[in-house]
Amino acid sequence: MDPTQTQLEDQFERQYFSYVLDRVVPANAVQDPNQLQILSDADFEWWWILASRTSNLLKVLMKEAGTGRDFIGTTASAVAGTATFNGMQIDLWAGTALATAGFPLAVPYIMPATRVYSLLFSDTSGAPNTVELVFSGFKLWPRPKG
């Protein structure tokens, strides 16, 4: 085996998998809460985020329930003219596979089995906004020893 491969061996088999969140965000919703739970059978290695929406007038926040981590945040100390921070514009976060606009995480993130992630949508389009988020990556299956 290539020595580099040996060095990187981590005893996991990777199975392509996608977690999908579908939601019709009500018109003018503010931080509309949605939950995504990682299945209990395996940890998930998150590599890509893809998103489709009806209107781009939609903001998104993502939080990890187990740790309280905010993946999308702002700490700008002087932000001109904006009201409460409701997240980043969904088109900045990710686009569709059709447009080859899925966002690749530079370094994948391990989402532990059973962990819950909250996605909070805020709509300013004034109409119901049909959203689909796809977290694409790999399930991590431990390899049998020996």
Place this chain on the structure above:
Amino acid sequence: MAGSKALSLAYTLRNPLARMLPLQREQMQVYRLGEKHPPVGSMIDHSPQWETVPFVLGPLKTSQARVNLQRDFTLLAILSTASQIAAGGFRAQFFDVKKNLRLADRGVQKANLAGSMGGGGLGGAVFLREPYQFDLPDSQILVIVQNLESVNNAIEIVFYGQVLRFNQPFAGADEFPGGPVSSWPVTGGAGK
């Protein structure tokens, strides 16, 4: 400069997953797609972070924002959007406050800074060829934005990077700005 070697990365932070960029769709090609193994090196034990800087600027107005970064923020990509782009949208310039460094000679127009992912076009995030690390304690990005439009402009700039998990334990290490706590990676982990 005499003696410099263009491809030397001896003192440059490197993304172990990055590879040579092609001339097109670089944001899609920056990684080893389908890499079988998890990351190693300096960005292990970190997690993704999208640091968002929104502005609503009046006609031809300029504003600035300081972004307080989480520990060990490592900048990997920039995204931006503006509601008005007829006259170029905006100019933005970034500074590493703690290191007293400019990250651009002067403000860069939106079209040359970064785009957005969605909207039907090709993905527009601009990935750094090699990461930029804000590794000093209490690091900040100073963002100065000038609206180039003669109408109000809703501008959003996003810094995508990796941060050290705030709950990552490092026994016996010190926390900035002082005092011993468990999570500053002085004694190991995080590739330090």
